[in-house]
Amino acid sequence: MVVTGLCFVAVTALVKTLAGRVPAAESAFLRYVFGLVFLLPAWRSLRDLRLTKRQWGLFTLRGAAQTLGVICWFYAMTRIPIAEVTAMNYLVPVFVTVLAVVFLGERLAGRRIGAIVVALLGAMLILRPGFRALDPGHFAMLGTATLFSVSYLIAKIVSGEMRASVVVALLSITVTIGLAPFAIAVWVTPSLADLAVLAGVACFATGGHYAMTLAFAAAPVTLTQPVTFLQLVWSVAIGALFFAEPVDPFVVAGGTVIVGAVVFITWREAVLKRRISPLGTEGKF
Incomplete structure (x- = not known):
């Protein structure tokens, strides 16, 4: 999970270096195009896959939600500090x-209702509406958290019906297709340096998801979830050192509150699962 956090923060920092030179939709599209290379080992499973009408509908809906969420995320990265993007992204499991x-x-x-309320108060601590002007990037991140929660909820539904590698592969394919028209509409020719950055984004994103899968297989989520707080620490440090972003104590405090609420929700779900599941099933995802 430590490696996962480092990979995801690297993704955020690399996207930040684009500085809006490549439109958000195009950046997201190219990132997913490069990511398709990592799907080659799963091509046989995809070739033999037979989806039901219900599964087609679920994957189409997930691809649409993830597509819009990714565009919002890339846009937010060009507008607000890295630490704020990271802190607000912690809202996803709450919305799920x-x-x-x-x-x-x-x-x-x-x-758990109390924990959700606390998490929303943490978000208000970050945004502080009425005390400062909100940037469109803040609203984009709220949209990202909402759309990603829809995507993750569908992943939760279909994860028991097919292999995880197939679920990830179908997401990558549908999002790449979904992003294509948005990217074409705003297309600018990227430089080789920008293409290299987006290739790096794809590598770190894939590595982060792989490391997270290994962490989930090695330990219960109640042990791995608290480590995600380190992402906020690293985001604050990278923003301050490399992008001259001042450290905002309200963002750090709000992110800490949200992470605390998420850890509590995760712990409660694990407790309830132990009560209703046969012995030995905990930690299998």
Whole structure:
């Protein structure tokens, strides 16, 4: 999980170096095009795949949500500091919890409701509406968190129906297709240096997801989730050292509050899972 955090922060920093030279939609599209190279080992599984009508609908919806979320994320990176992007991204698991109640009928106990409220207060601490002017990048990150939560919820639904590698591969393919028209509409010819940066983004993103998968296989999520807080620490440091972004104590405090709430929600879900699952099933994803 430490390597995962470093990879994802590297992704954020590399996108930041583009400084808007390549439009957000085009940057996202090229990142996913480069990422398709890593799908080659799974081509046989994809060739033999037979999806039901329901699964086609779910993957199409997930691809659409992820496509718009990625565009919003790339746009936010050109507008607001790295630390704010990282801190607000912690809202994703909170929104997933809420969506699971609405669409999957999961029960939400009082303590988990309290944790969600605390997480939203942490977001307000970061945004501080009424005390400072909000940038379009802040609204883009709220959209990113909402759209990514839809994507992750669908991944939770289909993860028990097919292999994880296939789920990831289908996401990459559908998002690449979904991003294509947006990228074409704003296309500018990228320099070789910018292409190299986006290739690096694809490598670090893939490496981060692979490391995260290894972490989930090695230990329960209740142990790995707290380590994600280090991403905020590294984001603050990189923003200050390489992009002259001042350290905002409200962002650090708000991110800490959100992470604390997410860790609590994760712990409560693990406790409930142990109560209803047979012995020996914990930690299998």
